[in-house]
Amino acid sequence: MSIVWRLRVGNLPKYMEPKGLKKILVKMDIEEAKVKKAPKWNYGFLTFKSKATLEDAQKKLDGFKVRDNTLSIENCNTTEDAHRFRFDNRAAQVREKIPIDARAAAEKLAEQVTPYYKMPYDRQLSKKTTDMAKILSDFRNKMKKMPNKQETRLKVETAKMWLAWSLDNSLSLPFKTLDTIPSPNTEGYRTKCEFTIGFDLDGNRTVGFLLGLYKDGVTAVLEPQECVHVGDAAKKVATAMQNYVRSSDLEPYDRTTKQGYWRSLLVRTQRCGEIMIIVQFHPQDLTEERITEEKARIKAFWEAMRTASEGAVDTTTLLVQMYNGIANGFQEHIPMELMFGPGYVHEDMLGCRFRISPTAFFQVNTPGAEMLYSMCRDWCNIDPTKSTTLLDLCCGTGTIGITMANSVGKVIGVEMVEQSVADARENAKNNGLNNAEYICSKVEEVLHVLNQFDSLTDSVVAVLDPPRYASSFLLLHFYVDCSD
Known part of the structure; x- marks a missing residue:
């Protein structure tokens, strides 16, 4: 009888993504482990191909800390038949809840991969604007509760100071929300x-x-x-x-x-x-x-x-x-x-050419990305009379910084994926830029390096797209450090 070798890893940071856990395993030289973790779980499951690899991982993980959390490790092996029965049983339960669907298979697939495909595009945009406003409003309401969850009176007062915008009942949101901007093309855009x-x-x-x-x-x-x-x-x-x-x-x-x-x-x-x-x-x-x-x-x-x-x-x-x-x-x-x-392949965007490696992040809608980066450049409000440092955080292949490099004194890109950093450096070189440099690291691990640019130039502008897990936390600290 085949055995499914599994470990339950507990006390993980609640919103850690599976990719984050996988990167920790790679750093600890734990390979060929299948990772299962839902966004809100503070635990996850690791499945291994053999007893030996499980026991090796168990030794390495026992007592290991992730963001000050000491992991708890529990062996939860099962048989392959029992594991498959659990999967088949769950699938059967799901099917029982789903009403008979007479739609054509192509129509079902369209709803799976493009859920709004039947909705007129103007209504899609309106719905996205409404949905985003609700998400931000829910976030605001959660922030209201944070001060009372602090452990000491000092922390309570500090939290009230930082979250004053959320405590003001006269405000719906402390900023203006704009309508969703339409894409230049709505069909065949995915690259x-x-x-x-x-x-x-x-x-x-x-x-x-x-x-x-x-x-x-x-x-x-x-x-x-x-x-x-x-x-x-x-x-x-x-x-x-x-x-x-x-x-x-x-x-x-x-x-x-x-x-x-x-x-x-x-x-x-x-x-x-x-x-x-x-x-x-x-x-x-x-x-x-x-x-x-x-x-x-x-x-x-x-x-x-x-x-x-x-x-x-x-x-x-x-x-x-x-x-x-x-x-x-x-x-x-x-x-x-x-x-x-x-x-690798290349893409042309806003007068620049970019190299894209197999694992590198690059926007999948090129005309939409051009519109996004153009608006980002406008919103940064760069003053041409001042020396400005642009911090391109989680920069990927360097697209944002490179398209704005001629408007600023210096570009500093930070990215944790090594191949993406190699692409960014090559892209800066191939576009004739000598004012861009790139750091291969997590942003939160190099804040002390980034702070120096606040005193070396007239102004510092930071751009983060797309936002990453814990980015609000690390940027808050960066803002406080720069202010000091």
């Missing part, structure tokens, strides 16, 4: 898609999106051809890969049985015309020789597709990720092998 390789409702091998949530027992995959947010180039790549998989003697990976080989397909189709394809493959029990043969086949296939008479795809770069873990989706910490091309 990055992660497709699942699996089976459709009829059991055919398919490359596309899951029809529902895997946690609810949904494993059917549908083609993306009718998805309005996916561009034509990405659809062509998905179709080509589907044809390859259907002709292959290797089956797609089955998320339930954990058998099969073809797992996922990640596609970047940039506006400038460059295309990146990453194929994720489970080696199972194949020999190294057989794996090498399959890599050669997939490489030859995509090279031939460049000049195909029908459905040609001019791929810029192709990579393969061999992954035998339990977690689904592409894994940033697992190496990718370059099959051909430079290993």
Whole structure:
């Protein structure tokens, strides 16, 4: 009887994301652990492939502290049959609650991946504005309660001082909320898609999106051809890969049985015309020789597709990720092998060119990003008569700082993903900038370094997009430190 080797890790920071926990495991040299943690849980589950790896992780984690929280470790092994029964039983319970749905499969998929697709665009914008106002209002109401939760009178008074805006009942919100700004394009805009390789409702091998949530027992995959947010180039790549998989003697990976080989397909189709394809493959029990043969086949296939008479795809770069873990989706910490091309693609934006590596963050709607960054530049209200330092926090590939570099004296970018920092440095160099530098670190760990720029220049402007977990806390401290 197969055993599922699991640990329950307790006393985690409540809002820690699974990625945050994974990064801690990597730093502690704990590999091949499947992480499960919901946003509001102060605990999580780690699943291992063997008893030895579980025991090794248990030793390393016992007594370990995360943000002053001492972790509690509990062994909760179970059998594979019992674990699968729990999954199947939960899926059955979900299905019982769902009324019979006579809609076409494509319509169900559209609602899964683009929930507002039937709503006129002006109503979508209005709804998003209303929803965001409610979120901010709920946040304000939660802030009202914070002073009374403090441990000492001094902390209570300090909290009241900082949160005075939330305690003023005459104010709905302490700032003006603007209407949601429409995107320049609403169809085919997405430049990055992660497709699942699996089976459709009829059991055919398919490359596309899951029809529902895997946690609810949904494993059917549908083609993306009718998805309005996916561009034509990405659809062509998905179709080509589907044809390859259907002709292959290797089956797609089955998320339930954990058998099969073809797992996922990640596609970047940039506006400038460059295309990146990453194929994720489970080696199972194949020999190294057989794996090498399959890599050669997939490489030859995509090279031939460049000049195909029908459905040609001019791929810029192709990579393969061999992954035998339990977690689904592409894994940033697992190496990718370059099959051909430079290993990255480019995008042109606001007169600048950016290099994008496989794991780097880059906005998926290029025209929308151009509008966002233009407004960001206007809102920063840079005074050309003063020497200004722009802090591009969680900068990714450096897009915001680089597009604003000619308006400021200096750009300091901070990013914790090493490959993104390498991209940012290369992007600054390729765009002819000599006033930008980048630090590979978490923002909160280099605040003492950033503070020096408040005294070295006339003004400091900090930009954070997209916002990260704990960013409000770290920026509050940065503001206080600079004020001092």
